[in-house]
Amino acid sequence: MSSSTPARRVPIEPQSVDAPLTDSAIFLVLEVVDAPEAHAVVRSALASVxxxxxxxxxxxxxxxxxxxxxxxxxxxxxxxxxxRPAELHPFQPIIGAHHTAVSTPGDILLHIRSDRRDLCFELERQLLDVFGDAVRVVDETVGFRYFDNRDLLGFVDGTANPVGLALPAATVVGDEDPDAAGGAYVVIQKYVHPLDAWQELTTEQQEAIIGRKKADDVELDDAVDGQKSHKTLSTIEDDEGEHDILRDNMPFGSPGSGEFGTYFIGYARRLWVVEKMLQRMFIGDPPGLHDRLLDFSTPLTGSVFFAPSADLLDALDD
Incomplete structure (x- = not known):
């Protein structure tokens, strides 16, 4: 090859961040045992995923x-x-006047998805066997598709997700952080809902809180001032335009135990976008006018992860 010929750049393969929405999912959060030998086991386990x-x-x-x-x-x-990826840090609690986004432990996240619950189960079982005693399970949540991609509050979830070329542009780190290229930041929060209180609201009151029509998911007009809807508060715009993230939220729960929830998981190219969204929700915009959805959604967890490229993950044990 001539010295004047530029070297061909090897493509970086992201993980399956853009995997399609499925009928079932497992959100598994692990804590690594604090021991050098545990770190080696985890490194090998991650490379084998x-x-x-x-x-x-x-x-x-x-x-x-x-x-x-x-x-x-x-x-x-x-x-x-x-x-270290440029923006990677632990989840920062957000303390509003009425609600708090809590920070909870979490070292490893396994986001398992499939249209078959048994395959999710089997993959989780085999992966935990590989990790062995090097980890402890902090949280295990099983999500499911509810009707036409609705949450348990009755609204379609994930409508604003980017599609086509906008999807990798919103979720995959690029040349702005070469060492982390091909990866994505991941934020998770596990919310529970008092459905009895929510169902006491009229449909119009619920729609005003969400910012969309319940039946057909049509967007309502943004408030010019005063109380803003969840849709508006969770939309981040600046001089560069709108900054998207990918939400792969899923309902979870058990009617027998009275648990009804939404597992929020957001993939983003820029962590600050998700953080600003949460600040607007919990603090309010303007401050004091928090997202009224939080009056019916209590976060039990909050953690930040970085999903490295598939190439990097596979090579961890080399």
Missing amino acids: SDVSKNVAFRDLRASLSCTVGIGSDVWDAVTGLP
Whole structure:
């Protein structure tokens, strides 16, 4: 090759951040045992996730099985030994006048998705066998598709997700942080809802809080001033335009135990976009006028992870 010929850039393969919405999902948050030998086991386990996933997925290739892995700030250095993504840090609590976005422990996130619940179960079982005693389960939540992608409050969830070329542009880190290129920031929050209180509202009151029509998901006009809807508060715009994130939220719960919830999971190219969205919700815009959806949605968890590129993840044990 001539010295004047530029080297061909090898494409970076992201993880399956853009996997399609599925009928079932498992959100598994793990804490790594504080021991050097545990870090080595976790490193090897993370590098094997793609192979284990392929082995389980082969049982039904039509079931869209995938597993996206996120690594938390507290273990990033010890587990990966790689440069830290520019924005990676623990979830910062947001304390509003009426509601608080809590911060909870979490070192590893496994976001398992499939149209078959049994495949999700089997992949989780095999992965936990690989991690062994090097981790403790902090939270395990099983999500499910509810009717036409609605949450348990009765509204369609994820309507504003980017599609086409806008999807990687909104979720995948690029040349702005070369060491983290191909990765994505992940924020999770587990919300529970008092459905009895929510159902006491009229449909019009619910729609005003959400900012969309309940039946057909049509957007309502933004408020010019005063109290803003959830749709408006969770939309981040500046001089560069609107900054999108990818939401892969899912309902969870158990009518028998009176638990009804939404598992929020947001993938973003820029962590600050999700953080600003949450600040607007919990503090208010203007401050004092918080997102009224929070009067019916209590966050139990809050964690930040970085989902490195598939290439980086596979090579962790090299």
